[in-house]
Amino acid sequence: MRRSMLFLPGNNPNMLINAACLGADAVIFDLEDAVAPAEKDAARILVRNALRSMDFEGTETVVRINSVDTPYWQEDLRQVLPERPNVILLPKASTPSDVLLVDAFLSDMERELGVEEGTFLLMPLIETALGVENAYLIASSAPRICALFLGAEDLTADLCCTRTKEGREIEYARARLVVAARAAGKDVYDTPFTDVSDDEGIVTDANLARALGFTGKASISPRHVDAINAAFSPTEREIRYALEVLEAINRAKSEGKGAVSLHGKMIDAPIVARAERTLAAAESLGLIGRKV
Template sequence: MIRTLSFLPGNTPNMLINGETLGADALILDLEDAVSPAEKDTARILVRNYLRTQRIRKTFLIVRINATDTAYWRDDLAIILPEKPDAVLPTKVSGRQMLDTLTAEMSRVEQDAGLERPTPLLPLIETAMGVENAIEIASYSDRIMGLALGGEDLTADLHCKRTKEGQEIFYARTRLVCAARAAGVNVFDTPFTDVDDMEGLEKDAQFAKALGFSGKLVISPRHIDTVNAVFSPTEEEIEYARLILACIRDAKAQGKGVVSLRGKMIDAPIVARARQVVEDARQIFGEEEDTDE
């Protein structure tokens, strides 16, 4: 389960080597905005060596490559893909045509490297066209592991101001959640960019969770714990989910077709949600798998 995806500059060894201690579920090793054009070559080699030698823990490692309208992205793929990152984060993904270009190059590199498994993609949606084509992108192929929203570039493309309240990206958020869920993939919210406003961060993350996001991108290590907490089930939620599953088990044993708990009908969507909460708890807290069913 991925709740937090934390960006790390690809050319800063001190941050890279400490990255896995930060507590994020996924790290995004950034070859794009965090690396100046003059250092793209050194960052690529450093990230490659990091992937090759420093994978100590189980953190999900994603590499953000440069945009397909730059001179860098093909070299990014050529050097990074053979090291089998868990996923690649392409930027400003706008639709099928861009994905065709990108995946053709990926397949070529993967074939040359003798890789058996296609590298998953987590497209970053940060243009109006990308938002409008969200379902096309989310359902493009089995490579797509989820969608991620980039609110800063999106608002620039929309010619509007980015605010903490985020009304200007409400449509994009809901459209991405709907598209990703329809395609059966995860969906990650845009980062909260005020590093010091922890109250605002929690509110923003809770809103994203309420909309249906799986987790959230973070640009500051200080934001990781808060976002992890928001996207984790609470003790009460876990307890209630276990109770539902126990009720279902008992009902089956007694041959009952209709089940209610605390005066509320327990139907299929509620059971599915309970299973998801228990599974999330197992992944996050390492609790034993529920075998009540």
């Protein structure tokens, strides 16, 4: 279950060594924007060593490599892939060919390292106008693509508009990415909320992202992780309803009834599927079967 994804600067040991303790479902070791050009070598060696020797317990590891228009991305991958990060985040993915370039490199590395084809998952970061327009093509360009990820800071610069807290300027991009990713059968992650000290703003923004259909949301601050996890976790009410739905279905089955209704409303297949998803999520979060 990947609700929150927390960016950590790749050359900062203090943050890296506590990655597993910050409450995020996934941490993103950033080799791109958070690292100055002169420190790219230091950061990729540090991240590689951290991946090699730290126990991240249940926390997923993601590495944001540098984009394909830089001289860094191949070396980034050569250093970190042997340590098996869970996902590679590719910035500035604007066309399927950007993604296929990296896809081919990952396949080569898989052969070289003797691991199964498709082991290394890829998440394109959509942060250009062209990327948004190509979102479905990008999402469906390779089987190893596990999700799309929206990056609103670079995108708004590319759109020549101002990034605001309310986010009217990214409404279209958000909706487009959700539709594109879901159409391709992939997950989709929302851009970070960047006002680190606005504890209420993050709640609103995370709830909006969930309402739009995002799978989870990225964060640049550990302070936002709890709000994101809460927004993307099933609520007690949702869990209770899901349990009722499945109970009603089972009862109907045992009684040999075809149509099932709950609280006077017909239960159809999508409602059952949603209930099953809710319970699976609740189960993986340990929200079922304990006293709260």
